[in-house]
Amino acid sequence: MSQAHTSTEVATQKLREAILSGELLPGDKLHQDRLAEMLGISRTPLRAALTALAQKGLVSYASNRGFYVREFSFAEVSGAFEVRAELEALACRLAAGNMTDEARRHLADLVAEGDRLLSPGALLPENLADYRRMNVNFHTAVMALSGNAWIMEFVQSLHNVPAASDRVIMWRDFRVLERSHDDHHRIAHALSKGQGERAAALMREHITFALEHLHEQMKLYPQDFLRMPSFDKPAKGRSGQRNRRTT
Amino acid sequence: MSQAHTSTEVATQKLREAILSGELLPGDKLHQDRLAEMLGISRTPLRAALTALAQKGLVSYASNRGFYVREFSFAEVSGAFEVRAELEALACRLAAGNMTDEARRHLADLVAEGDRLLSPGALLPENLADYRRMNVNFHTAVMALSGNAWIMEFVQSLHNVPAASDRVIMWRDFRVLERSHDDHHRIAHALSKGQGERAAALMREHITFALEHLHEQMKLYPQDFLRMPSFDKPAKGRSGQRNRRTT
DNA sequence: GATACAGTTTTTGGATACATTTTATCCCAA
DNA sequence: TTGGGATAAAATGTATCCAAAAACTGTATC
Numbered sequence: 001m002s003q004a005h006t007s008t009e010v011a012t013q014k015l016r017e018a019i020l021s022g023e024l025l026p027g028d029k030l031h032q033d034r035l036a037e038m039l040g041i042s043r044t045p046l047r048a049a050l051t052a053l054a055q056k057g058l059v060s061y062a063s064n065r066g067f068y069v070r071e072f073s074f075a076e077v078s079g080a081f082e083v084r085a086e087l088e089a090l091a092c093r094l095a096a097g098n099m100t101d102e103a104r105r106h107l108a109d110l111v112a113e114g115d116r117l118l119s120p121g122a123l124l125p126e127n128l129a130d131y132r133r134m135n136v137n138f139h140t141a142v143m144a145l146s147g148n149a150w151i152m153e154f155v156q157s158l159h160n161v162p163a164a165s166d167r168v169i170m171w172r173d174f175r176v177l178e179r180s181h182d183d184h185h186r187i188a189h190a191l192s193k194g195q196g197e198r199a200a201a202l203m204r205e206h207i208t209f210a211l212e213h214l215h216e217q218m219k220l221y222p223q224d225f226l227r228m229p230s231f232d233k234p235a236k237g238r239s240g241q242r243n244r245r246t247t
Numbered sequence: 248m249s250q251a252h253t254s255t256e257v258a259t260q261k262l263r264e265a266i267l268s269g270e271l272l273p274g275d276k277l278h279q280d281r282l283a284e285m286l287g288i289s290r291t292p293l294r295a296a297l298t299a300l301a302q303k304g305l306v307s308y309a310s311n312r313g314f315y316v317r318e319f320s321f322a323e324v325s326g327a328f329e330v331r332a333e334l335e336a337l338a339c340r341l342a343a344g345n346m347t348d349e350a351r352r353h354l355a356d357l358v359a360e361g362d363r364l365l366s367p368g369a370l371l372p373e374n375l376a377d378y379r380r381m382n383v384n385f386h387t388a389v390m391a392l393s394g395n396a397w398i399m400e401f402v403q404s405l406h407n408v409p410a411a412s413d414r415v416i417m418w419r420d421f422r423v424l425e426r427s428h429d430d431h432h433r434i435a436h437a438l439s440k441g442q443g444e445r446a447a448a449l450m451r452e453h454i455t456f457a458l459e460h461l462h463e464q465m466k467l468y469p470q471d472f473l474r475m476p477s478f479d480k481p482a483k484g485r486s487g488q489r490n491r492r493t494t
Numbered sequence: 495g496a497t498a499c500a501g502t503t504t505t506t507g508g509a510t511a512c513a514t515t516t517t518a519t520c521c522c523a524a
Numbered sequence: 525t526t527g528g529g530a531t532a533a534a535a536t537g538t539a540t541c542c543a544a545a546a547a548c549t550g551t552a553t554c
Contacts, residue, residue, distance in 0.1 A: 006311070044291070063252070082397075083395065083397045083398060087333065157401075158397065
């Protein structure tokens with residue numbers, strides 16, 4: 001499947017992965033020479049990749065000063081949820097008018113898969129990745145059904161914000177997980193019946209609740225979020241320089 | 248005041264202007280050698296600029312095939328309005344809780360300026376630019392007051408879509424202009440009183456109406472939109488190759 | 495007359511080299 | 525000791541050069 005990709009694209013993808021996976025931490029300086037050598041390419045395609053990621057909001061850039069892994073304030077994370085809630089609610093409103101039998105089936109399948117993954121009464125570690133994928137697919141499916149490509153594009157951007165992503169699953173509290181998945185049930189149900197406003201309201205609540213839960217989790221288990229944006233710092237602080245050389 | 252800008256940034260800005268002003272038309276091929284020579288820079292910073300603009304959605308890119316000025320379908324333009332309506336409505340809801348006396352005064356000033364510009368009973372050609380600026384400033388001010396930077400960022404992106412921009416003023420029908428400006432009055436009023444939902448509803452209608460009006464204008468004066476996205480074509484058509492060499 | 499094909503030309507992608515700016519170091523003076 | 529400033533070192537921004545890929549052109553063939 002991987003074919004004829006240009007080095008710039010490969011580098012962009014690798015850097016994106018490294019940032020989203022936490023291999024590169026917010027605030028890290030992105031030295032061009034070192035990174036280029038690590039990736040086995042010259043600085044030209046690397047800079048192209050960095051430029052692209054900067055526009056996409058994953059890295060920050062200052063003239064003559066270079067690129068850094070972007071840091072997000074808690075306000076930005078919180079704001080990302082607000083906007084996501086609104087955009088995905090809009091997606092529901094639009095999707096309700098575009099429902100086909102195939103679409104209904106697709107959503108039902110995703111919901112059923114979630115049921116299956118939660119049926120043991122807990123989210124087993126080996127099911128975490130699948131659940132995550134299912135969750136992403138569900139939200140993506142709704143946005144695709146909306147027929148408005150901007151929604152998908154912007155929500156994708158917001159997924160670059162750590163902790164604001166669908167990828168982040170709060171697996172500690174099973175009750176919360178069940179409730180969240182039940183939202184999916186109800187959203188799929190409402191959409192299938194063409195009830196756009198109802199689905200929109202559910203989706204808005206679904207995402208708003210996720211933010212609230214995230215907030216609580218951050219208070220309960222702050223250590224889980226240490227590798228995340230500068231949550232503890234009030235605004236803009238230079239994060240401690242770490243020596244990372246894990247080839 | 249403008250100094251110390253890197254040539255990449257200058258090129259990015261110039262290209263953006265050229266595209267948004269219509270100097271470069273959707274579908275135009277962006278030859279690297281020629282553009283670099285025109286701008287008086289080498290291909291390296293030019294490519295950085297193009298890469299940035301590609302991520303921002305102003306130009307499209309295909310590997311080994313180069314950059315083109317992006318073309319938008321009518322569905323995309325229409326979708327841009329939908330999302331804008333939702334995002335700016337959200338901005339109103341949030342801004343209502345952040346109103347200060349200074350903010351109230353700022354909005355009132357902008358509204359008053361609009362009154363002044365419309366007072367002759369028509370939008371005079373020499374006032375067009377000022378009215379445009381006022382309009383942009385009003386919407387920007389509301390988004391800034393929301394305190395959510397994502398809203399501003401995404402709406403800015405949508406302004407890259409031709410005809411979906413605040414810059415585009417429908418000046419033909421003065422009645423419509425008056426009505427639109429009256430919306431500003433009411434939005435500012437509602438916000439000043441902290442009535443977020445009311446302001447949001449007004450803003451949503453304000454923008455939805457703009458789309459509807461655009462649609463009508465396109466039917467009435469199609470020639471005004473010939474230089475715009477491929478509106479007349481159903482989906483993706485190669486726009487006729489024009490020979491443009493107006494140095 | 496249209497189409498497929500091969501060779502040429504053009505254009506893009508990437509590597510390297512150079513120029514400019516920023517940052518770090520060190521010395522000296524207050 | 526601390527501050528300032530000159531100098532050195534490093535990193536970034538840009539230009540140029542080379543390789544690979546695409547597009548173009550003309551010819552031959554059906």
